[in-house]
Amino acid sequence: MAKIDVVLGLQWGDEGKGKIVDVLAGRYPAVARFQGGPNAGHSLHFDGKKFVVRSIPSGIFREGSENIIGNGVVLDPVTFREECGNIAKMGIDARKKIAISKKAHLILPTHKLMDAALEAAAGKGKIGSTLKGIGPTYTDKVGRHGLRVGDILAPDFKERFTALKNRHLQEFAAMGFTCDPDKDEAEWMDAIDFLRSFRLVDCEYFLNEWLEDKPVLAEGAQGSLLDIDYGSYPFVTSSNTTIGGVCTGLGVAPSKVGKVYGIFKAYCTRVGSGPFPTELFDETGEKIRRIGNEFGAVTGRPRRCGWLDLVALKYTVMVDGVTDLIMMKSDCLDDFETIRVCTSYRIGGQETQQFPFDTAAEIEPVYTDFKGWNTDLTGIRKEADLPVEFKDYIKFMEDYLGVPISIISLGPDREATIER
Ligand code: IMO
Ligand code: MG
Numbered sequence: 001m002a003k004i005d006v007v008l009g010l011q012w013g014d015e016g017k018g019k020i021v022d023v024l025a026g027r028y029p030a031v032a033r034f035q036g037g038p039n040a041g042h043s044l045h046f047d048g049k050k051f052v053v054r055s056i057p058s059g060i061f062r063e064g065s066e067n068i069i070g071n072g073v074v075l076d077p078v079t080f081r082e083e084c085g086n087i088a089k090m091g092i093d094a095r096k097k098i099a100i101s102k103k104a105h106l107i108l109p110t111h112k113l114m115d116a117a118l119e120a121a122a123g124k125g126k127i128g129s130t131l132k133g134i135g136p137t138y139t140d141k142v143g144r145h146g147l148r149v150g151d152i153l154a155p156d157f158k159e160r161f162t163a164l165k166n167r168h169l170q171e172f173a174a175m176g177f178t179c180d181p182d183k184d185e186a187e188w189m190d191a192i193d194f195l196r197s198f199r200l201v202d203c204e205y206f207l208n209e210w211l212e213d214k215p216v217l218a219e220g221a222q223g224s225l226l227d228i229d230y231g232s233y234p235f236v237t238s239s240n241t242t243i244g245g246v247c248t249g250l251g252v253a254p255s256k257v258g259k260v261y262g263i264f265k266a267y268c269t270r271v272g273s274g275p276f277p278t279e280l281f282d283e284t285g286e287k288i289r290r291i292g293n294e295f296g297a298v299t300g301r302p303r304r305c306g307w308l309d310l311v312a313l314k315y316t317v318m319v320d321g322v323t324d325l326i327m328m329k330s331d332c333l334d335d336f337e338t339i340r341v342c343t344s345y346r347i348g349g350q351e352t353q354q355f356p357f358d359t360a361a362e363i364e365p366v367y368t369d370f371k372g373w374n375t376d377l378t379g380i381r382k383e384a385d386l387p388v389e390f391k392d393y394i395k396f397m398e399d400y401l402g403v404p405i406s407i408i409s410l411g412p413d414r415e416a417t418i419e420r
Contacts, residue, residue, distance in 0.1 A: 002215040003258030004032075004207070006246050007326075009223030010316040012270040014296075014303065015263045016328035016409060018042025021058035021219045023407075023417055024261075028217035030066040030210060031059025032203075034249030035239040036221030037074035037107060037137070039130040041297030045412040052297050056083050057219050060097060061090075066210075070203050071103035072239065072249020074137040075149060076112075077191035078184070084194075100195070101203035102150030108161070109184040110168035111136040117177040127235055128272025130298050138238035140164065149200055152192050204251025211256055218246045224316035232359040235274025243320045262322030262403070264313055266330035269294050269303040277363040278306035278342045292332040307340045307367065310400050315355035317401050324406040327394065331377040331410045339393065340367040343400065370396070378411045383420055 007024065009015040022044045025031050038054040044061060045051075053060065055075055057067040069075060084094035111133030118135070119126045129135060140146035147164055151157055169181060210216060222241045225231050230242055239245060247254055267288050270276045279285070285305045288294065294303035317325075333339055342365040344353050351366060373389040380386060394405055408418045 001256075002211050002213060004211060004216040004218055004246070004250075004252055004256050005259040005261065006218040006220065006243065006257060007261045007263060008220040008243065008320050008322070009241065010225075010262045010264045010313055010320070010322070011223045011268055011309075012225045012276075013040075013221075013223040014269055014271065014294075015223060015265050017220060017263055018044045018053065018058045019328075019409065019412060019414070020261070020263055020326055020407070021217065022046070022061060023414055024217055025059035025062045025065060027215075028059065029064065029214050030068060030216045031057040032068040032070050032207065032216055032218050032250055033057050033073050033221065034070040034218050035072040035241060035245045036237065037134050038076050038079040038132045039134045039237060039298065040221035042219075042221075043297050043412070046414045050412075051086075054083055054298070055080050056087070056094070056098065059217065059219070060087060060092060060094075065097060067098045068201075068203060068207065068216075068250075069098065069100045069104055070207075070250040071101040072245055073101070073104045074107050074134060074141075074239075075100070075104050075195075076107040076132065077195045078188055079132075081191045081194045095198055099199040099201045099203070099206060100149055102148060102200045103203070104149045105137050105141045106147045106149060106151075107133040107137045108147065108164060108168070109188050110165050110172075110181055111140070112184075113177075113179045113181060114168055114171065117172060117175055117179070120177070121175060126273060128274070130272075132298075135238045136168075149195065152196055153200070157192075207250055207252055208256075211252070215258075218250065220245070224320055225312060227319075230316070230319050232274045235272065242316070259323050260321050261324050261326055261406075262317055262320055263326040263328060264308075265292075265328045266308055266333055267292070268306045268309050268312075271296050271299070271301050271303045275359040275363070276304055276306060277312070277345060278309045278365045279304050280306045284336075287336075288332065291335070292329055307342055307365070309342045309365070310397065311342060311345055311353055312355055314353070314401055317403055322403050325398075325401065325403050326407040326409065327397075327405050328409045330390070330408065331416075333372065334376055334378075335374065336372040337374070339370045339372050341370070341397070342366065343368045368396070378416060380410060381415075381418060383418055386418075
């Protein structure tokens with residue numbers, strides 16, 4: 001019996017999951033997405049080029065790979081078709097390499113409009129959603145009137161679509177929200193026809209049979225601090241981005257889960273609203289944004305930047321049961337005299353190493369400072385060649401978090417990776 005290993009983002013998303021899944025996918029004949037949707041933007045760099053995938057698993061570029069879109073995912077057929085078009089230009093036949101769960105939910109054009117309506121109504125309290133219809137689609141799923149991928153094969157699909165759309169129209173009217181709900185419908189229906197030409201599967205059977213002799217890599221989207229249960233609610237996404245999402249989003253039991261790779265950046269970023277205790281509003285934050293090129297892959301928004309938060313990281317390591325850590329983008333800190341990491345929070349005069357319930361509370365980060373290594377790490381391929389200051393820094397993190405850092409990434413390219 002083979003295992004399903006997992007890659008999870010441990011921060012607020014954008015940790016570099018695309019690159020790592022692409023690196024690891026050479027060892028896994030199948031890669032599966034289990035939650036989220038086109039709010040994700042996973043960037044991969046190889047052969048001197050950059051590729052971004054949104055709903056398609058990041059294993060797609062590996063020869064012979066199988067790529068599964070699980071039932072926990074919400075799928076926008078229009079974005080999906082666009083993505084398939086992009087990879088077709090590289091000679092990859094999406095139909096051969098992608099299987100989609102019939103139980104995955106569909107994002108309708110009116111779900112996207114609902115996202116916009118809700119954000120507009122929230123005013124200052126808005127989430128900073130990517131406006132891809134994620135929240136409204138999951139709301140309909142839980143409310144038990146969503147449309148699933150398998151429904152597109154039903155003879156009365158069109159009627160079911162209209163019934164759900166009409167529900168949305170009633171809500172728009174009640175909110176006083178005006179829009180053109182028909183604008184994108186023809187394109188969406190076309191994309192549904194495209195979707196019909198794919199392998200639509202019972203992903204729980206598909207994966208459990210696959211796991212009898214072949215391993216799978218599960219690819220998380222977003223990050224654990226955006227989890228609907230454990231994130232900084234309500235400034236979160238609408239799915240379980242933490243480990244439990246793998247089982248419910250794919251139909252595999254916890255006993256089938258093997259390694260849990262937890263991926264984090266050597267600093268923090270956040271896009272959208274919500275608490276961010278170590279956020280920097282000064283030149284240092286600017287410098288991290290510039291060197292790290294911290295602009296959204298989906299929306300192009302500048303990302304908020306700050307120092308690494310070990311309190312939050314230890315929390316997500318615990319919740320996810322991380323067995324192996326992967327550290328990204330430490331090369332972006334090559335040129336800093338001092339590197340800070342937050343090792344506790346001071347809240348109301350009390351110091352704590354626990355991530356609080358009330359993340360909107362005034363949190364003062366307490367830092368431990370490290371001497372910068374002031375060395376260009378990007379060309380280093382062997383652990384022995386790493387500067388001593390850098391080794392001290394990662395040893396400190398391993399001790400604090402209680403989990404080994406197994407992979408260090410020192411640049412966006414596949415090759416810029418050290419395995420320890
Ligand atoms: P990847 O997979 C970073 C953020 C949004 C917003 C909140 C809710 O590339 O790491 P949603 O559209 O889900 O309703 O937005 O979550 N967000 C992400 N931030 N990376 C992502 O994905 C994100 N997906 C959603 O900015 O604050
Ligand atoms: Mg992203």
